[in-house]
Amino acid sequence: MKQALSALDRLRGCRRGSTALEFAIAGPVMLLLIFAIIEDGLMLFAQSVLDNATRDASRQILIGNITTASAFQAKLCSDVTSFFDCTKLQFNVQASAVGFPPSVVATSATAPVSAAVFGPGTGGQYVTVEVVYSRPYMFPWIQSIAGAGWTLMSTQAFQNEPFS
Known part of the structure; x- marks a missing residue:
């Protein structure tokens, strides 16, 4: 009995392996948080890239340089070249005579670019661009x-210049 107690006392006083045990408990949670922070940072960067590309392409519609869906797609793709898969971009451009049209983009964003709505309007019309x-x-x-991933959306609303 005395030997069993002394072995138990030795085991209680032994600190070998405690660091490994603590890391086994806390390590996965710490790594999950680090990877989640990296993922969130990448999402914010992707949103910024998408916003900038949408703004630049919308500016070309506003001044009358882009009048076709293929030219709009080419401008978007040139601004998001290496960070996005351009075939997964969905965009809608709608013009209205007065005010801004309602949102037309589905939340799933699974439609290909070829199924996009593109109506850049004429000079002086209000236009909403959603990507x-x-x-x-x-x-x-x-x-x-x-879940499945991030759905990033960028919207621009403006009135076309009075181009002819």
Whole structure:
């Protein structure tokens, strides 16, 4: 009995392996948080790239340089070259005589670019440009926790210049 107590006392006083045990408990949570922060940072960067590309392409509609869907798509794709899969971009451009038309982009953003609505309007018309991109997660195991991915949307609303 005395030997059993002394072995138990030795085991209680032994600190070997405690660091590994603590890391085994806290490490996965810490790594999950680090990867989630990286994923959020990439999403914010992607949203910024999409906003800038939408603004630049919309500016070309506003001044009358872009009048076709293919030219609009080419301008968008040139601004998001390496960070986006351009075939997954969905956009809608709608003009109205008075005020801004309602939102026309589906929340799923699964339609290809070729199915986009494109009506840049004429000089003086109000135009709404919406661009949507469904971005998958960079880390697949985050997808299993959080869902399908990010749906990024950028919107521009403006009145065309009085071009002829």
